[in-house]
Amino acid sequence: MNASKLKIRKTLVMAAIGAVLLALVPLVAPGYRTGLVTQVLIYALLAMSIDIMAGYAGRTSLCHGAIFGTATYVVMYFVTVAGGNVWIGCVLGVLAAMAVSLIAGLLAVRTNGVYFLLLTLALGMVVWGVCVRWTSVTGAENGLRGNVRPDWLADPSRFFYLVLVLSGLLMFAMWRFVSSPFGMSLAGIRESESRMRSLGYDTSRHLLIGFVFSGFVAGVAGALYALFNSFVSPSTVALAQSVMGLLMAILGGIGTLSGGIVGSALIVVLQNVVSSYTERWSMVLGLMFVLVMIFAPEGLIGTLRSRSGRRAARLAQTESQEGRV
Amino acid sequence: MDRRSFVKTSAAAFGGLMLSTHVVEALAQGTGPVKIGLLAPLTGVVAAGGKEIVEGFNLYWTQVGGKVAGRQIVVLVEDDGSNPDIALQKARKLVEQEGVAFLIGDLLANTGLAVAEYAKSNGVPYFMPVVAADDLTQRARVPNVLRVAGYTASQMSRPLADWAYRKKNMRKVVTISQDYTFGYEQCGGFAQVFTGLGGKIAGQFWNPLNTQDFSPYIAQIQSASPDAVFAMETGADANRFIQQWASFGMKDKIPLIGAQNFTDQSVIRTLGPEVEGIVSSAHFAEGNPIPATQKFVSDYQGAYKKLPSIYGFSFYSAAMWLAQAMEAINGQVEDRQKFLAAVREVTLTNSPLGRPVHLDAYGNPVYDVYIRQVVKKPGGGYWNVPLETYPQVSQFWTYKPEEYLKQPSYSRAFQGISKG
């Protein structure tokens, strides 16, 4: 009991430090760079939504980019084509994202492993196909454009603070979700689905709820992206978006949640820097994938945690050997 | 000077990400180098075209010693990845992080539209030598977005329709086109003129982008027995269509007439006899024997070991155009209004076209358009040679602009086809 309270306290302290540091960003790096950090936060939410399923439920998906982009499309359409209020549009966008994750989930939770990956890939492609062909609604290849950010948020610093607060709230919600008994049951399903079923859990329903929750987070990220970009096109829902999100989650560490921020920051910054020197970004991205899979499959945060975990275990062992409680 | 050293020069100029913007501001004072943001698809499906954009643009600056009105020209190249999301990201980076004086570039219409939207909200001048989406200089025009050395999609296909009807007495045509806006507009331009003269469009086929197998379409076209087929394909699709068309023995059966990109060098330079004889229409024909064109072609060939495509040519001309505008205002490009006014007033006299070019009131150039044919080039390869000229074709053809703008934009549903 003591250990877990300590862990909670440690997490809260780290989060508070992080929040303070981030709040200083618009003061030290205004304008464009604040926009970059805003982008990092939005993508971090996407990466974390993927992590909820991949890290905690053990189901790696390749359709979260499509879920993310669905929300973006709905917001853009509602505001620029239907002339509606942007906040209602955001709510609708999140609901649409959850609807897509519900349908995807209903089909997908019956499978696992590689088949789950392929199924979500196919479903993501279906969404992409709709966005490309449904010209009257989605604008096909040209997408939808037009300013959707309300004037009072036009300043990058103001928008950044909004995103910071919202992502902070969402991250808190995700943290409570995975630490809750429900979250524990998801982890149990990851460890052994058959055992959970024999214990009486309705594993399909649990997975579905988890999937829809992750879709909710991805949807909020997608809605924020619409506000950030004032533009959407089929590339926002394409497979590459899901792959990018997955890579961010993996780089940070699947199952760590906070790894999503680390992975997102790394990729966004790297992309910005690398593209000034060479157009071989694809090569760099691919190489990162390969190296991470071979040398650090637990990601940055994951590797740090397992090292400190091993150290703590060794310390505990020596302590108990010395007869201390 | 190649692209990489341009990039390195500018990158070294302000160090890493965390340096302040003060250095950038100092550079924008009006006496330092002029920083130009060039967006091009260097990766993705149109990577070849993107490379030629950079080549054509840089060729001009190299020829004039990299300086205009006493200021050095620094070209910052960013890859838009053939993807509008990335194009938008890079546009922001170029304008807000690198502080470029203006943006130029993009190839695919959707990337151009995204960047144009950004330019609209930002006020930065944006020039599109190759993005041909009609509405950017028609119904959705933006004052600081100009089609310098560019063209609209429907502009070029109209003379071809006129020629097909009047000169070749074709009466029944089938169109096959890629299923997106660029295709709708090119086909629409053709269909409206052709049917307006009394011709009939016997069928329209729309193939998804990156269609691997054209055989289902070829079968259907054959059964429609038209006098000719108007084909609007670009890149790999054009390559495949031409090849597969010839392999079905259709080459000698039904004449192929194509949109500008269909027989562009970027498509035909890797093909063989299957391209011979295809007729298309465009303002640029690399086989045009006039000295201005041939000098440009041989310069380009000398520098890059290949014949110039529309991408290389358009960006070379655009560089020439912008240089002329910069000279006119003594290099003060940071004064956006002055610069844009100068660009609008340019009459380009020494372009490789050998004829003067200027912008119309809506921001799109007026050209003499050639009906051109692909023939064997002496020394190997194939190129486009002019057969006939249609002088001073604007984006509105013979229609009055105000009347024309009342009709809807070309789409799958609206192709301008006259009934009866």
Place this chain on the structure above:
Amino acid sequence: MLVAFQLLNGLTFAALLFLVASGFTLIFGLMRIVNLAHGAMYLIGGYTAYAVTTATSSLLAGIVAAAVLVALLGLIEQALLRFVAGHELRQVLLTLGLGLMLNDAALVIFGGDTLNVPIPDWLQGPLQVGGLYYPRYRLFVFGVGVLVFVLLWLTVNRTRLGALIRAGVDDAETVQALGINIRLVFVATFMLGMALAGLAGALGGAFLSLYPTADSEILVYSLAVVIIGGRGSLVGAAIGSLAVALLSTFGQVWFPELSYFVIFGPMALLLAFRPHGLFGQTA
């Protein structure tokens, strides 16, 4: 007449898809690896054939060179995959990264222009079949597809290697326990699968063209074929290719609006309700 024509179109396209997918399904079936770099291998095979055939004027030389080079690349990929052996998802993601790298390398080496593998004169142009003119080359590809199917089927069902492969698909551990070096079987199978991808690239490169995004396009088709037909099954790959090709051909003509659904829809549904495809083995 038109339907017969379209049918031929579907069949000949199916032959190419089978060639591409056969390698993919062998590897997926035996080693449980979804090789997302398969498309890139196809593309590199195609480019290699282009380079060699242009230099030597021999299509055969190009095909052989493509198969050999890609098989060697496969060896390297296999070595990398051993680092993450036992972790299915890590393997898949590693192949994804590798595919990205190979695709970019191909862009650097061959440029972005659309290239076509040159074909000899006797394969160019149409053949008259009744009142129908049909491209010789497509008929040739069909012939090769059938030949490869027969050869593969014989190999898998009538040779010792084939027996080992089939046993390995069923139960790799037991095969190992019987003293057979299952690793060698894996390597041989992987190289065979890769050689097939290279061959497909060489043949496809002549009528589908080679350009920077061809790899992801053909990969999508391969995935659809293998998922519909079932992993590890040659007959499944053949049926799957026919299904995807015919769906694609007739779908393009009758339902142009649904061109993407026509492939991904059935794929998604099968994955949800019958992940092992029509002919695949369970577990």
